[in-house]
Amino acid sequence: MKGTVIIIGGGPAGCEAAHQLAEKGCRVHLVEKNNETGGNLNNWYQLFPDRKEAESVRGYLRRRVSRPGVEFHAGTEPRTTSRRPQGGFAVELTDGSLVEGDALLVATGFRTFDAARKEEYGYGIYENVITSVELENLFANHEVRTSRGETPRRVGIIHCVGSRDEKVCNYHCSKVCCVTGVKQAIELREMLPEAEVFCFYMDMRMFGPGYEEMYREAQERHNIKFVRGRLSEAAENQEKQLQIKVEDTLVGRPLRMTLDLMVLLVGMEASEGSRKMASALGLELAPNGFIRPADPHWGTNLTGADGVFVAGSCTAPMSLTDTLADARSAADSITEYLDAKESREP
Amino acid sequence: MKLEGKEQIWKDYQKEIADDRYYYARSCIRQTFFPGSEWAYLDILRNRLGKDVMDDPRHTTCTGIGYHSDVVPAQTIMTVVARHFALMTEAGYENITPSCITSFGIYTEILETWAHHPEVEEQVREYLWKATGREFKKPRNLAHTSDIIYKFRGEIAARARHRLVDAHTGRPLRGVDHIGCHYAKMFPSKGIGGAEFPAVLSGMITAWGGEAVDYPERRHCCGFGFRQYLVMANRGYSVANSKKKFESMRPYEPDFIVANCPGCAMFLDKWQYTISEMEGTTYGANGYGIPVLTYEELAGLVLGYDPWELGLQMHQVAVEPLLDKMGVAYDPEAKYLTRDGKEMGRPKCPTYLKV
Amino acid sequence: MNFWGFKISETRSINYDANERGMAERMEQEAPSSKLCIGCGGCTAGCTAGALTEFNIRRLQMLAKRGEEREARERLGRCMLCGKCLLVCPRGVETRKMILSMMNYIKNNPK
Structure with missing residues (x-):
């Protein structure tokens, strides 16, 4: 056996890395604060770019970790994390158990931005403002209605909520919201064929395979309207519709319209778990609050702390595709580390 | 709208307001347009x-109108404000309470500037010393006078003679609040309730029995600006902003508007006449306008002050429909009589706006 | 007589709720590829008429999509139908078809 690895976080990154490490002969302690694996993926219905059911990926992840060599510690999280005198780590969990390992992988993921912080969008106050996460839930239940139970005739999707916005102290781009917006706009049009769907964006960042193609499809096949302009203010009228103010920057004039439903594409922020692990292990944080890896090119899974590795969206906003690839790469880095350690030690 | 969401925001935006011993800084224009407001404030407090309020005849304009119209440089306005602080310090007060939103914004901005750039404060101290031989302490507490009335809204409610309720039907009166832009848009943390869901005036409305209206253009500027309304050629886009607000609030059938900024209150009142003359449009019921009150006038009515004592006859939009709803007794014959019973002259009757 | 010395300004905002969108609908039907525009401005950069007049085909068709037809009615006639815009468009918008659909709409719906 190569050694034992403690993985903090049972989302896609943690699960994929656990499988890869077990496959390479490691023993894995997989620690997850919730009772099941999946992390933020559990809030999603369908995935971009292929509209795969999120449940199928969740099943894949469950199968990945239901195997010999992976011990799943559910519903618990680290209380204290310390280095053992003989090397490696000892993590005391909130359920009272103690797990020990030769290496530690932080896979604590992200949290979605609290939309109520953008006060001018009225989330939590106006009746027909929801987040992209809540919309996924509506999709899962196959029903999208306004607070009055009516079928929305015009829906607006607001990009960059909590991203690229100094006012909420987030300079960074959350990367996946643009394509999520395109995907959700298409789903809305399929579900509500009579409704007009608008996306209000600052830039369309279609960086992944198939994303730009999906954007084209959204325009051409689904007649979704994309307006380049950031929402300045939303207000609720007597009919509980949203009256919005944006600039249609490509024509250079202010634009106002009413929406029956407004969807906020909430961005990614460093999770509480990431912050806790970073402070427990002395990991460096980037200015955006995510954990800074050792090197942005060749050391994306390494940290400044010996034996501590990172995977997935605890280091930066990342798509599911990239997260899984990052987890495999982290597993490689860890086995490299354990091999080197073994050869050093007699 | 969900009240819980607003209450969460209101919790986040509370500020410290001194309990007593205020140094009062009057507005340049309020005594002209709303002549009873500042008197009512002092009398109520x-x-x-x-409460102990120092009304100091030595203090001057803050020069805010000149500053915002590019005729007064920053160093000058800071030195004038420093002089106000010096007068406050000399009088033994620590809490400054401007009556004007422009002044409030300027005081806030200057104190913030000094906090970040102590060298600017040092320079201003030197200017003030050279010009007047005075020294000052920075105020311990800065609050707008609407913050003070907000703070004591419960005490005022407890002494209410009239509530903001239709005396005949028991229906809560619908009040539109208008917050001056410089109250919270520059520094949201300095305003009760912040900039998006301000509570400083709506809190008074609800405390006194009324219903606060949150209409779509609630946050929009009244269009006062400074050089905008000062230059006749620019007034077209100044008034258009007030019009936008009236159009947006009209479907809610508000019984009154309450404002905490001298310019806004004046604009929202007088422009209703202008718009009616230019376009024939009126925004209240039966050809009347929507009465516009300052928060002191509103507090005064609630406490049972005589409307003509409060100077409500100087408003452009007739306030009688509101007085009738509140059940406030008034003598129509006395509207244009001075305190010693002489005719003060009467305004001409507008073409469309009923008065 | 206006004795005020000023008039109440009209809003510059596009009021999408109030606007008629007949021209946009016609354009959508006759030139569906027009929906693919991303506003890059390639069409306008090389436009024969746009270099010398106020004619801006990118902005004009975007305004039409929001129900603002005035610019199309005033300026569309300056297009020389040379086809440079069609050649350059990275999204394959059939720009000549799009222009003709707007022209047809204007002809059938004179103001």
Whole structure:
């Protein structure tokens, strides 16, 4: 056996890395604060770019970790994390158990931005403002209605909520919201064929395979309207519709319209778990609050702390595709580390 | 709208407001347009609530109008404000309470500037010393006078003679609040309730029995600006902003508007006449306008002050429909009589706006 | 007589709720590829008429999509139908078809 690895976080990154490490002969302690694996993926219905059911990926992840060599510690999280005198780590969990390992992988993921912080969008106050996460839930239940139970005739999707916005102290781009917006706009049009769907964006960042193609499809096949302009203010009228103010920057004039439903594409922020692990292990944080890896090119899974590795969206906003690839790469880095350690030690 | 969401925001935006011993800084224009407001404020605080307020004849304009119109440089306005602080310090007060939103914004901005750039404060101290031989302490507490009335809204409610309720039907009166832009848009943390869901005036409305209206253009500027309304050629886009607000609030059938900024209150009142003359449009019921009150006038009515004592006859939009709803007794014959019973002259009757 | 010395300004905002969108609908039907525009401005950069007049085909068709037809009615006639815009468009918008659909709409719906 190569050694034992403690993985903090049972989302896609943690699960994929656990499988890869077990496959390479490691023993894995997989620690997850919730009772099941999946992390933020559990809030999603369908995935971009292929509209795969999120449940199928969740099943894949469950199968990945239901195997010999992976011990799943559910519903618990680290209380204290310390280095053992003989090397490696000892993590005391909130359920009272103690797990020990030769290496530690932080896979604590992200949290979605609290939309109520953008006060001018009225989330939590106006009746027909929801987040992209809540919309996924509506999709899962196959029903999208306004607070009055009516079928929305015009829906607006607001990009960059909590991203690229100094006012909420987030300079960074959350990367996946643009394509999520395109995907959700298409789903809305399929579900509500009579409704007009608008996306209000600052830039369309279609960086992944198939994303730009999906954007084209959204325009051409689904007649979704994309307006380049950031929402300045939303207000609720007597009919509980949203009256919005944006600039249609490509024509250079202010634009106002009413929406029956407004969807906020909430961005990614460093999770509480990431912050806790970073402070427990002395990991460096980037200015955006995510954990800074050792090197942005060749050391994306390494940290400044010996034996501590990172995977997935605890280091930066990342798509599911990239997260899984990052987890495999982290597993490689860890086995490299354990091999080197073994050869050093007699 | 979900009240819980707003209450969460209101919790986040509370500020410290001193309890007593205020140094009062008057507005340049309020005594002209709303001549009873500042008197009512002093009378309520001193004689109803038993507070100590220093009304200092030596203090001047803050020069805010000149500053915002590019005729007064920053160093000058800072030195003038420093002089106000010096007068406050010399009088033994620590809490400054401007009556004007422009002044409030300027005081806030200057104190913030000094906090970040102590060298600017040092320079201004030197200017003030050279010009007047005075020195000052920075105020311990800065609050707008609407913050003070907000703070004591419960005490005022407890002494209410009239509530903001239709005396005949029991229906809560619908009040539109208008917050001056410089109250919270520059520094949201300095305003009760912040900039998006301000509570400083709506809190008074609900405390006194009324219903606060949150209409779509609630946050929009009244269009006052400074050089905008000062230059006749620019007034077209100044008034258009007030019009936008009236159009947006009209479907809610508000019984009154309450404002905490001298310019806004004046604009929202006088422009209703202008718009009616230019376009024939009126925004209240039966050809009347929507009465516009300052928060002191509103507090005064609630406490049972005589409307003509409060100077409500100087408003452009007739306030009688509101007085009738509140059940406030008034003598129509006395509207244009001075305190010693002489005719003060009467305004001409507008073409469309009923008065 | 206006004795005020000023008039109440009209809003510059596009009021999408109030606007008629007949021209946009016609354009959508006759030139569906027009929906693919991303506003890059390639069409306008090389436009024969746009270099010398106020004619801006990118902005004009975007305004039409929001129900603002005035610019199309005033300026569309300056297009020389040379086809440079069609050649350059990275999204394959059939720009000549799009222009003709707007022209047809204007002809059938004179103001």
